[in-house]
Amino acid sequence: MGGGVAVTTGGQDHFALFGLQPVFALDRARLDARYRELQRVVHPDRFAAASDQERRIAMQQAARLNEAYRVLCDPLARARYLLELRGHRPEDEQQTHRDPVFLMEQMELREALEAAETGPDPLAAVAAVMDRIASRSGEVMDELAAALAGEDEAATAAALQAVQRLQFFRRLEEEAGEREARLLEQG
Amino acid sequence: MALLQIAEPGQSAVPHQHRLAAGIDLGTTNSLVASVRSGMAETLPDEEGRHLLPSVVRYRPDAPPLVGAAARAGAADDPLNTIASVKRVMGRGVEDVRRLGNRLPCEFVPGASGMPRIRTVAGDVSPVEVSAEILRVLRQRAERTLGGELAGVVITVPAYFDDAQRQATRDAARLAGLNVLRLLNEPTAAAVAYGLDRQSEGIIAVYDLGGGTFDISILRLNRGVFEVMATAGDTALGGDDMDRALATWIMEQAGISDDAGHGQLRRLMDLARTAKETLTDAERVPLRLALDDGGTWEGELTRERFEALVDPLIARTLAPARRALRDAGLRPEDVSEVVMVGGSTRVPRVRARVGEFFGRPPLVDIDPDRVVAIGAALQADVLVGNKPDEEMLLLDVIPLSLGIETMGGLVERILPRNTTIPVARAQEFTTFKDGQTAMALHVVQGERELAGDCRSLARFELRGIPPMVAGAARIRVTFQVDADGLLSVTAREQTQGVESRVEVKPSYGLGDREIEAMLRDSIEHAEDDRDIRRLREQQVEAERVLEALRAALAADGDRYLEPGERAAIEAAAAELERRAAGDDAGAIRRAIEAVEKASEAYVARRMNASIERAMAGHRLEEFE
Numbered sequence: 084m085g086g087g088v089a090v091t092t093g094g095q096d097h098f099a100l101f102g103l104q105p106v107f108a109l110d111r112a113r114l115d116a117r118y119r120e121l122q123r124v125v126h127p128d129r130f131a132a133a134s135d136q137e138r139r140i141a142m143q144q145a146a147r148l149n150e151a152y153r154v155l156c157d158p159l160a161r162a163r164y165l166l167e168l169r170g171h172r173p174e175d176e177q178q179t180h181r182d183p184v185f186l187m188e189q190m191e192l193r194e195a196l197e198a199a200e201t202g203p204d205p206l207a208a209v210a211a212v213m214d215r216i217a218s219r220s221g222e223v224m225d226e227l228a229a230a231l232a233g234e235d236e237a238a239t240a241a242a243l244q245a246v247q248r249l250q251f252f253r254r255l256e257e258e259a260g261e262r263e264a265r266l267l268e269q270g
Numbered sequence: 271m272a273l274l275q276i277a278e279p280g281q282s283a284v285p286h287q288h289r290l291a292a293g294i295d296l297g298t299t300n301s302l303v304a305s306v307r308s309g310m311a312e313t314l315p316d317e318e319g320r321h322l323l324p325s326v327v328r329y330r331p332d333a334p335p336l337v338g339a340a341a342r343a344g345a346a347d348d349p350l351n352t353i354a355s356v357k358r359v360m361g362r363g364v365e366d367v368r369r370l371g372n373r374l375p376c377e378f379v380p381g382a383s384g385m386p387r388i389r390t391v392a393g394d395v396s397p398v399e400v401s402a403e404i405l406r407v408l409r410q411r412a413e414r415t416l417g418g419e420l421a422g423v424v425i426t427v428p429a430y431f432d433d434a435q436r437q438a439t440r441d442a443a444r445l446a447g448l449n450v451l452r453l454l455n456e457p458t459a460a461a462v463a464y465g466l467d468r469q470s471e472g473i474i475a476v477y478d479l480g481g482g483t484f485d486i487s488i489l490r491l492n493r494g495v496f497e498v499m500a501t502a503g504d505t506a507l508g509g510d511d512m513d514r515a516l517a518t519w520i521m522e523q524a525g526i527s528d529d530a531g532h533g534q535l536r537r538l539m540d541l542a543r544t545a546k547e548t549l550t551d552a553e554r555v556p557l558r559l560a561l562d563d564g565g566t567w568e569g570e571l572t573r574e575r576f577e578a579l580v581d582p583l584i585a586r587t588l589a590p591a592r593r594a595l596r597d598a599g600l601r602p603e604d605v606s607e608v609v610m611v612g613g614s615t616r617v618p619r620v621r622a623r624v625g626e627f628f629g630r631p632p633l634v635d636i637d638p639d640r641v642v643a644i645g646a647a648l649q650a651d652v653l654v655g656n657k658p659d660e661e662m663l664l665l666d667v668i669p670l671s672l673g674i675e676t677m678g679g680l681v682e683r684i685l686p687r688n689t690t691i692p693v694a695r696a697q698e699f700t701t702f703k704d705g706q707t708a709m710a711l712h713v714v715q716g717e718r719e720l721a722g723d724c725r726s727l728a729r730f731e732l733r734g735i736p737p738m739v740a741g742a743a744r745i746r747v748t749f750q751v752d753a754d755g756l757l758s759v760t761a762r763e764q765t766q767g768v769e770s771r772v773e774v775k776p777s778y779g780l781g782d783r784e785i786e787a788m789l790r791d792s793i794e795h796a797e798d799d800r801d802i803r804r805l806r807e808q809q810v811e812a813e814r815v816l817e818a819l820r821a822a823l824a825a826d827g828d829r830y831l832e833p834g835e836r837a838a839i840e841a842a843a844a845e846l847e848r849r850a851a852g853d854d855a856g857a858i859r860r861a862i863e864a865v866e867k868a869s870e871a872y873v874a875r876r877m878n879a880s881i882e883r884a885m886a887g888h889r890l891e892e893f894e
Contacts, residue, residue, distance in 0.1 A: 127753040131658075
């Protein structure tokens, strides 16, 4: 997608693109409204009668907008992005792997999921595990929001760790969702 | 914000010249064409006042094929030459057709490049050619009714159609001489027609059960912006399958064996379909079937029995519904309206179970047969350029994940399903052997873990990678899907910049040469006509570019351009004007490109400015 001229979006980060402050707390309704507003202006369909060149630029703009929107809508992606803007990359930290308590919890949840499918009421059991995952995930998300409010070393370390943990929970959620889907299809 | 439109040269210079466009619903069972006239979108009837065109083509030995009701009438008498529901095999290779266990009563033979052909008395025809016959009739109907040549059409496809099925549809349109503005997803089209009519806001689910395909899409509507949140479906599930289930039951009741003749099978399917339709309003229906041995079988079908037969099929539609909701992050109760599309949604049991699933009665008072074509016509009107100030905007998604095959035959997903388009995303890959200088890239589509279980879209190579230790090379692979849903993939080696690119046009077994041959045979334009047409096109484009540029410079050339930059643009424009007066299409093309290059920065600045204005919370119109 490179080459060509830098359009506005070249120099702006995702938050600036939507006229938002680069903080974790997000007014979702405002983001959605801005997104629609901007797509009304830049979407290639608006340039149906214009030149090929304008349509190409419009396509790049719209794609850029979609990417920025996607990142900001997902709290985990938004947190990672914010940390990247501040110069930190979650991949470079290895803390979570050194936390046996957290890993034990993950293993336990995974085992609970497997056990759920072999019990008397698999759907209800899987749903119960999903509730637990959601609840724990929510707690870590709150920790993340609090950590991101600060910018000192301790806060950043806490934020990076929270991001890593949420990634684990995210994977668990996906697996649980897939199991639930399979169970539902089997009727 | 489109720059000024101009009229075709040679016609009156009326701005916003209306161009003829149409929307086409190319359905499994029935097809329709619609257009916007006097601000209203309407389906166009044939000379007998019929709006629906049965998607049936009957080939004859010494005459052009029959299309529509006339073809369907003779189906039972001439089953091998009468092709119905061809949509079920569009974009499918011979293997797919075999795997589908297809029991369409016609004879399939493998074609030259793995694409199935149907043996008829007029020769072996491909599904693409059959669909082109249907499209041709609709095109003629539209052009006759609207009084001119169509500038473009929007054709709808099931949202869950993969790229091979979409490419086959585009090829059929090309064969029929149609300029496809876009392939629009059927549920999105229905949502547009319904949503604009009702001025709805909020989350709607479109449950689209046609003759051969099922789609469910969840959309959010907000002041004319239609945002698809998720879509799911089954391209091998529809009303035809209900007919088949019923036909199988009748066969058991009547003692007809599996190897009955094609004529018998066709009569069975016709009876099943009629019975199903009758049961929409009746509790029971008498059955009467002519048998091969000259006798007649009589029986009766109750609604209860019918519902028991089709319940498993309806259950199959609820799994994609659940997945779409999950992908959208919603529960059934979050949906404020459920819209039923497709003739098969007339079956009372379908309505009941869908109502149960969403916890609210589905909306059934829009015409489930016409709503898709209407939506397509509305979009066609916008895309052909008739409505530069239109409020309506469709934000659609890719229905299936797109990825690259990696070592071990696994798929690395680059664009997950339900990603909003247009989109461009990149990922880095590396070499796996020391000194590796080339990389084979296999682009696939689907949700499975193994590339072999996904749809293969394209293969291409990146050569000239500087030899390095395994794992040291950085190859950036970018997937780009534009607003028309067309995928292009670029692979670029990061240190030296060697690049390779492919625009994905899956062949589904039909090579480019075969398509060109089919086009030649259809004799749409003679050789001379083609050159004249190309020159005309370049001249029109040149006029458009020049006029738009003049208007823009007059409006804000001083605000956004340094004198030197403006001079360069004006020089390129002068050269284009000179070339456009000549007759060298290639030279005009190059001059257009030169103008574009010279004005690239200017165009970008103007667009940036309008974004900033939008950002400041003002509507663009306030400034113009």
